[in-house]
Amino acid sequence: MKLKYLKILILLLISTGVRAQNIVGEVEYRYRIFYDKIYSSLPHITEQEKDRILLTWSNPDGYSTRMKLQFWPEKSVYTFGEPYQVQSYSWQVNDYFIENNLEDQTYLKYMDQMGKTYIVRGSLNTPKWRVMNEIRDILGHMCMKAVSEDSIKGQKITAWFASDIPVSTGPEEQFGLPGLILAYDINDGMLIVEAEKITFGEPEEITTLPKRMRGREVSGAKYQDMVQEFIQSSIKSKRAWMWTIRY
Template sequence: MKLKYLKILFLLLVSTGLKAQNIVGEVEYRYRIFYDKIYSSLPHITQQEKDRIQLTWSNPEGYSTRMKLQFWPEKSRYTFGEPYEVRSYSWQVNDYIIENNLEDQTYLKYMDQMGKTYIVRDSLKTPKWRVMNEIRDILGHMCMKAVAEDSLKGQKITAWFASDIPVPTGPEEQFGLPGLILAYDINDGMLIVEAEKITFGEPEEIIALPKRMRGREVSGAEYQEVVKDFIQTSTESRRAWMWEIRY
């Protein structure tokens, strides 16, 4: 059964891959984070602090903002979309752009994190995805399930990609599957990112990189070390790190 499923997947990807040259568009995502679920999972946070977060930040719908991804055969760009009127980040910053160059397999991240602005440039390193035998309909696109892990942040990632949109990119830092990622979640619903709208064709307003980027320039490995040290320091100080780092 598994072999038959893989053969179907292969044939589907071959047939849709022929169309990849002409695929251009924009996806609007809803980014929802559940602070109470995250806090309750952190062993270094005191019960008193967990109870406080449960009272002040518990929300069955999560706290939402909009994000948008623009994609072409050779690249993608991702940043904030139009914010919601309610339940959006009060501390939202302007500097958060991810550009993936799919031709030369490099990326650029320009973002405010941990009290500083970082400019991160490096080669794309595809996560170790495992494609599962499950499908789900998202906005009329039949999506396949894939799972991966982020050992640095201790996260289990579940993504859903549309093989009929054969662009190997997606929201946030998720990419590398044989189809556009239309949804993913972290640790069974602590963070949920889902596509709300897909528009094919050249976007009316292209996400622009700042003409002059100012910040600390680091490689991907150097940035990972900064994040690792910050998480370790936060854990030792019994603080939650996700207020300063994109979850």
């Protein structure tokens, strides 16, 4: 335990001199999903279906998309960046925006999920993170490991956050650590999101939500209930739910 806290103290001391300039910027992430690994882990999918997926979807590099996060001390905005030149499917690259207000601890999500477009508003409920005794260098930033769980989707989440970038946000729906999340994975590599470039300072083009958002407006709590119901229904029907819900 003493070693763990000593490492934390060293990281904090190293970052003290650069904290003031690392609170505004833009991160480009690479989002990689491995459908063959996900399918292989689903107990309700038949072996025949798993074999079919392994033949048609197996890809050692995963299926990639570029994502982009812009951050300030008071908020962050996350959406698509430039897509990779790899095998991808346009029906998955639809509206997907997450805006976190870090001052009043609220969020707005505008996204195509479960076959419809939703506008979701709610309060930020910080995940129950456990900071671990491991460190990793990501783009020159010493990052600490933290773990959490998503009980609705049945996911184990491992994140790496940079204490020298003191903004409590990150990619996708990850946030709530004492530093920007530069990488995370789900269920030991079924989904991997990693920062590939960080640019500090005011972004040249600030991402904004569409002026006219058309979709079904629901509360955050209602949307979580809908996701849980959809996943349970998919399991009963022996279907994979990640095709229409972001994994």
